[in-house]
Amino acid sequence: MPPLSSGLLGALDPTSDRAVFRQIADQLREAIDRGRFKEGEKLPSEAELVEHYGVSRMTVRNSFSILQGEGLVHAEHGKGVFVRPRPPVRRLASDRFARRHREQGKSAFIVEADAAGSHPQVDSLEVKEEKASQDVSTRLGSVRRVLARRRRYLLDGRPVEFATSYLPLDIARGTPIAEPNPGPGGIYARLEELGHHLDHFDEEIRARMPSPTEVKTLHLASGVPVIHLIRTAYDTEGRAVEVCDTVMAADAYVLSYQLPAT
Amino acid sequence: MPPLSSGLLGALDPTSDRAVFRQIADQLREAIDRGRFKEGEKLPSEAELVEHYGVSRMTVRNSFSILQGEGLVHAEHGKGVFVRPRPPVRRLASDRFARRHREQGKSAFIVEADAAGSHPQVDSLEVKEEKASQDVSTRLGSVRRVLARRRRYLLDGRPVEFATSYLPLDIARGTPIAEPNPGPGGIYARLEELGHHLDHFDEEIRARMPSPTEVKTLHLASGVPVIHLIRTAYDTEGRAVEVCDTVMAADAYVLSYQLPAT
């Protein structure tokens, strides 16, 4: 094992109240923040740090687990611990559902990704009728059963988002909306063709840590939260015609809204 | 030590690929989700679980640390590990900066909190001139120095958000905006009085894990992300007159936006 060049990391302060594993985590964090370890670069191995600080391996592992929890690093089995590269973020503008965008035909996700030079994909498509959850039922105005459209979005092979749209059966059943591919402009274009002119959307945004299912579906590294967005679409008669429940990898998105100051 | 009533938790599957500490975490998580352990309730102690599963204490602690990372439980030294109660969330409506709200006089935060029956506070107020960061400078249109207004918001004693407003010096210097208390309606009211009629706001939303500083400032439990909101205010001449950088405890907020479908 090559000796760890000691310029990068300092020594511990034995008089400090701060736990040793926290001190080590602090030093590593600072070194990362200062760019001493760059994105994608490998941190010193556990053994090197054991040597450098004169502590036991569990203590070093503990430090790593803190940094993992903060989303700063990720461990690869058999390779090492690496500074997590910050993936390019996708900006979601608040006008992304504007009518003019629908007129182009392709879905918003595809158009936007192509424009950014990324390779977009949609998978795990599922369209079926099911019982509405309490929450969805409330939002749609006491609907018992709904059409659910589930799909997952990937960017350059990486899953970044999965979403489920819920629509009242009396609107969606037997229309192109109930088809896996609803046609150009997506379901919003179909809704308007069916006479449900869209008036506005409500979006609710939360952020939280992912459930184990979400970790799997989005291949989330530890320390990456999710953004949970619930959009309700209303037609010009004030009726809620769709609820879309979206979970996004928080490190892949910036949401952007423009608000009038009236 | 009283025996752990074994109805609550199952046994381990030694044939499973899943690591033991993950299996234990899974069982605890499921028990919590099913309401077998309720909000605020104490989980079995480490020693009880060691006994129940026949594993070492580190393994049990590892399981707990997973659940902590997910924000499901929190440990209290000397007392036990508890199911984390979900605090009431504050809804931030997208019209919260509408002019009509400013006319009431009090700041948006105070008015809203009072209405919800909570006890609001603002602290660690700091107003000073400083060099603009690269990012702020860009957003404000190549401004070198700015007036920075820092403050922290608390709800019923709990810190939930801290924010910094940056304003160009040529607008803010020598005005009530540079005072600790800018007067009724806040700085937006003052900006309008000074002839900077507000046209619209841009809001950028990110979610991520907090830095150690943010953990301290917001007293964040582990497993709670932050919502990072950057708002830029534009006047009717298209000039950016304020950038507000806000970090919120994600478990205390739901952001709500209404978008036209035009």
Next chain:
DNA sequence: CTCGCCCACTCGTCTAGGCACCTAAAGGAG
């Protein structure tokens, strides 16, 4: 009865190892 101390229980930190498994590189077989 009250106060203060002590002890049992709890989690927090750390040590010192062992086994399993993955990865990459070196080296041997074909």
Next chain:
DNA sequence: CTCCTTTAGGTGCCTAGACGAGTGGGCGAG
């Protein structure tokens, strides 16, 4: 030269135990 096997280095997972430190209840002294 290519392909496979071996092996060393690395991480993941786990054990067994020690000491520290916060909490709360019980018990004895006053």
